[in-house]
Amino acid sequence: MGIVIKHSSWNLVITGIGFVLGAVNVLVLATAYLSDDYYGLWNYILSTSFLLFPLMSFGLHNTIVKYYSTFETDRQRNNFLTQMLFWPLVGAIPIFGLVYWFYEDLKMLITTTNPMVGDYLWPILLIAVFQAYFEIFYAWTKVYLKTIEGNFLKEVFYRAAATVALLLVVFDIISQVQFIQSLILIYFLRMLLMGILAWRTYAPKFVFYKLEAGRELLWYSTLMVVAGSVGTALIDLDKNMLNQYMDIANISYYGVAGFIATVIAIPARGMAQIMHPLTAGYFNAGHLDKVENLYKRSSLNLTIVSGLLLVLIVCNVNEFYQLLPAEFAVAIPVVFLICLVKFTENLLGSNNAILYNTNLYQFTLWLGLGLALVAWGLNMWLIPAYGLLGAAVATCISYVVYAFAKAYYVQLKLKIHPWTSQTGISLLVMGVLTVVFYPWDFHWNVLVNIGLKSSLITAAFSLIVYRLKLSKEINEAVHSFLRKRKRLP
Numbered sequence: 292m293g294i295v296i297k298h299s300s301w302n303l304v305i306t307g308i309g310f311v312l313g314a315v316n317v318l319v320l321a322t323a324y325l326s327d328d329y330y331g332l333w334n335y336i337l338s339t340s341f342l343l344f345p346l347m348s349f350g351l352h353n354t355i356v357k358y359y360s361t362f363e364t365d366r367q368r369n370n371f372l373t374q375m376l377f378w379p380l381v382g383a384i385p386i387f388g389l390v391y392w393f394y395e396d397l398k399m400l401i402t403t404t405n406p407m408v409g410d411y412l413w414p415i416l417l418i419a420v421f422q423a424y425f426e427i428f429y430a431w432t433k434v435y436l437k438t439i440e441g442n443f444l445k446e447v448f449y450r451a452a453a454t455v456a457l458l459l460v461v462f463d464i465i466s467q468v469q470f471i472q473s474l475i476l477i478y479f480l481r482m483l484l485m486g487i488l489a490w491r492t493y494a495p496k497f498v499f500y501k502l503e504a505g506r507e508l509l510w511y512s513t514l515m516v517v518a519g520s521v522g523t524a525l526i527d528l529d530k531n532m533l534n535q536y537m538d539i540a541n542i543s544y545y546g547v548a549g550f551i552a553t554v555i556a557i558p559a560r561g562m563a564q565i566m567h568p569l570t571a572g573y574f575n576a577g578h579l580d581k582v583e584n585l586y587k588r589s590s591l592n593l594t595i596v597s598g599l600l601l602v603l604i605v606c607n608v609n610e611f612y613q614l615l616p617a618e619f620a621v622a623i624p625v626v627f628l629i630c631l632v633k634f635t636e637n638l639l640g641s642n643n644a645i646l647y648n649t650n651l652y653q654f655t656l657w658l659g660l661g662l663a664l665v666a667w668g669l670n671m672w673l674i675p676a677y678g679l680l681g682a683a684v685a686t687c688i689s690y691v692v693y694a695f696a697k698a699y700y701v702q703l704k705l706k707i708h709p710w711t712s713q714t715g716i717s718l719l720v721m722g723v724l725t726v727v728f729y730p731w732d733f734h735w736n737v738l739v740n741i742g743l744k745s746s747l748i749t750a751a752f753s754l755i756v757y758r759l760k761l762s763k764e765i766n767e768a769v770h771s772f773l774r775k776r777k778r779l780p
Contacts, residue, residue, distance in 0.1 A: 305439065305442050305443050305446050305447060306442065306446045306557045306560050307557060308446070308447050309445075309446030309447045309450050310446075310553075310554055310557055312447065312450035312451055312453075312454055313450045313550060314550075315454060316450060316453050316454055316457055317546070317547060317550045318547065318550075318614075318615065320454070320457040320458070320460075320461065321333070321457065321543075322543075322547070322615060322616060322619070324457065324460050324461050325457075325460065325467055325470070326467065327539075327540035327543045327544075327618075328405075328407065328539050328540055328543075329467040329468075329470070329471065330540075330542075330543035330546070331405075331539035331540050331541065331542035331543040331546070332407060332408060332411070332471060332539060332542075333470075333471060333474075333543075333546075334530055334542045334543060334545075334546035335405075335408055335530060335531065335534050335539065335542055336408075336411055336414060336415055336418065336471065336474065337418070337474070338527040338530040338531050339415050339527075339531050340415050340416075340418040340419040340422060341419075341422070341526075341527050342527050342528065342531060343386070343415065343416065343419040344419045344422045344423050344426075345515075345516050345517075346382045346383075346386060346419075346516060347379060347382055347383045347386070347419045347420050347422070347423035348379055348382070348422075348423035348424075348426055348427060348516075349378050349379050349381055349382045349423075349512050349513075349515075349516060350511070350512040350513065350514070350515025350516045351375050351378055351379060351427050351430070351512055351515075352426035352427050352429065352430040353430070353511075353512075353515040353647050354375070354508060354511055354512045354515060355371075355372075355375055355427065355430040355431060355433075355434060356430050356433055356434060356568055356571050356647075356648075357511065357571050357647065357648050358371070358508060358511075359371065359434040360434065360571060360572055360575050361575060365496075366498060367503070368493075368495065369495040369496045369497070369498040370498040370499065370500055370502065371502065372431065372493075372495045373495060373497050373498055373499055374499065374502060375427060375431075376427070378512065379420075379423055379424065379427065382516070383420055383423070386416065387416060390412060390413075390416060394412065397412060398412060401534065401535075403535065404534065404535060404536065404537065404538070404539075405534055405538065405539040407539065408534060408539065411471065414471070414472065414474065414475050417475050417478075417479075418474060418475060418478045421475075421478040421479050421481070421482040422478060422482075424482050424485075424486070425444075425445070425478070425481055425482040425485045428441075428482070428485040428486045428488070428489035429441040429444075429445065429485055429489075431489035431492065431493070432488060432489050432492045433568045434568055435492050435493065436568055436569075437492055440488050441485060441488060444481050444484055444485050444488075445481075446560075448480075448481050448484070449477055449478070449481055452477040452480070452481075453474075453477065456470050456473045456474075456477070457470065514653060514656050515647070517656045517657075517659075517660055526632075526686070526690070528663070528666055528667060528670060528686070529545070529666075529670060529682040529683070529685060529686045530542055530545060530546065530549075530682075532667070532670040532671070532674060532682065533545060533674060533679070533682055536674045536675055537674065537678060537679075541678070541679060543619075544618065544619050544621055544622040544679060545622055545625060545679050545682065545683075547615070547619055547622065548619075548622035548623070548625035548626045548629060548679075548683075549625070549629050551604060551608070551611070551626050552604065552625075552626055552629035552630040552632070552633050553629075553633060554600055554604065555597050555600045555601050555604065555630055555633035555634050555636075555637065556597075556633040556636055556637070557597075557600070558592075558593050558596040558597045558600075558637055559593055559597065559633075559636045559637045566585065566589060566640075566641045566644045569585065569644075570582060570585060570641055570644035570645055570648050571644075571648040573585070574648050574649060579705070579707075582641075582645060582705075582707070583705075583707040585640075585641050586640050586641050586642070586645060586707055586708075586709045587640070587709055587710070587711055588640075588764065589640035589641045589709070590637075590638060590639060590640030590641070590642075590709030590710060590714065591640075591709075591710075591711060591713055591714055591717070591761070591762055592762055592764055592765065593637035593638070593640055594637055594638050594714055594717050594718070595717050595756055595761060595762055595765065596637070597633070597634055597636075597637035597638075598634070598637075598717055598718070598720075598721045598752075599748075599749065599752050599753075601630055601634050601721065602721055602724050602725050602728070602748055602752065603745050603748055603749070604626065604630055605627065605630065605725055605729060606724075606725060606728045606729045606731070606744060606748060607741050607744060607745060608623060608626050608627075609623065610732070610737050610740050610741050610744075611737075611741060613737045614737060614738075621679060622679050624679075624680050624683065625679055625680065625682075625683040628680075628683040628684060628686070628687040629683060629686070629687070631687055631691065632686060632687055632690045632691065635690065635691050635694045635695075636694070638694075638709075638714075639694055639697070639698055639709055640709040641709075642694075642697055642698055642701060642709060643697075645701055645705070646697060646700075646701065649705075651700060651701065651704055651705070654700060655696070655697050655700055658693065658696055658697075658700075659693055662689050662692060662693045662696075663689070665688075665689055666685055666686065666688075666689035666690075669681075669684070669685035669688060669689065670682055670685045672685075673685050713761045713762065716759060716761060717756070717761055720752065720755050720756070721752075724748060724751060724752060728744060728747070728748050731744055757769060
């Protein structure tokens with residue numbers, strides 16, 4: 292776990308910095324200086340782009356991670372990477388053609404409730420393409436176990452650039468419309484910088500000939516399109532469908548709730564960058580014991596870290612919403628449901644890395660596709676009836692069922708699962724602390740209340756985890772930190 296801890300620690304710090312910038316953007320600048328409509332439009336454009344991104348990438352970022360280590364010579368690797376640069380056009384060109392020919396029909400389809408979104412079809416497509424090539428270049432560096440720089444561009448660069456753009460809005464240098472348009476430039480620059488990093492990591496010579504096992508690669512990539520579509524649909528479909536039934540301002544309220552809950556996903560996102568290439572390497576070398584060990588240790592450590600974040604959010608959410616405009620409080624129940632979704636990502640550890648790097652992914656893809664259709668149906672039913680809460684319920688049911696079904700399938704086929712007795716104890720500690728601290732309210736200043744309650748929760752949780760020795764890695768990190776402190780004058 293040494294390289295996992297090293298990369299995960301750096302990536303966790305980077306992702307945390309990105310979250311802080313995102314918090315400034317979402318909770319301070321956007322809520323104060325963007326109208327609810329344009330804030331909702333921002334969320335709608337990005338969520339729709341992410342829904343299209345798997346089609347644009349043709350699943351190749353996963354294909355690179357899975358198959359790159361199977362090519363033994365430079366010539367084979369050069370040919371493989373050369374083709375990976377061109378295969379996305381197979382998905383992108385037809386989509387651009389369809390939008391060009393059916394532009395007015397598509398515009399009419401998405402503007403039934405909110406006419407303003409109709410002018411942003413082309414920005415949505417461009418951002419999806421830039422996102423696709425960013426992930427391909429990022430996968431290019433991952434296979435060399437270099438994840439930190441790419442994660443910085445992924446988590447920090449976009450948000451820092453958005454901060455600059457929002458400040459330009461604050462000082463009336465650009466308009467809200469120009470801010471939305473600036474997203475195209477931001478995603479393009481991020482893609483370009485990632486491409487430069489990938490080329491510096493390994494600069495292939497352009498070679499083009501028939502790939503060995505090309506049909507297998509093509510089939511895997513096609514299935515990864517389905518996988519990516521399922522994953523993004525289960526996360527971003529709700530915001531997209533809210534546009535069809537509710538005023539676009541509601542997407543901004545939903546987006547803030549989702550952002551608050553997203554902090555729980557930070558540990559999983561930080562560790563995932565290194566777990567995928569490591570798991571692929573273990574499988575290609577036939578080391579199933581190492582895969583299982585990584586599965587259990589990643590799940591336990593992610594459960595503990597994200598569990599603390601979950602307790603902090605749940606116990607402070609009511610006070611936190613007092614800092615936002617009153618109309619945003621309508622989405623407080625959404626926070627709890629999306630928190631459950633994000634915590635599930637951590638609870639499963641390296642489950643996705645296992646599935647994407649074995650033949651098991653084929654069954655779960657079709658299962659996920661079925662549940663994505665269920666999510667679509669639930670959104671159609673629940674949003675008109677229950678609004679924002681209905682969208683959150685649809686997402687929570689679909690994603691949680693899908694996640695645990697994937698864990699069960701890995702157990703069924705490989706006879707391994709991610710949980711240990713320490714996992715159960717960690718969940719019990721979370722439950723007890725939530726029951727104890729949720730009702731507490733010191734009736735002081737809101738910020739003081741949040742700070743004091745968070746400090747008590749963090750101290751209690753950390754002490755219990757350390758004393759019970761729930762995680763070997765966490766205790767070793769604490770001991771290492773204390774040893775370094777003792778060496779200081």
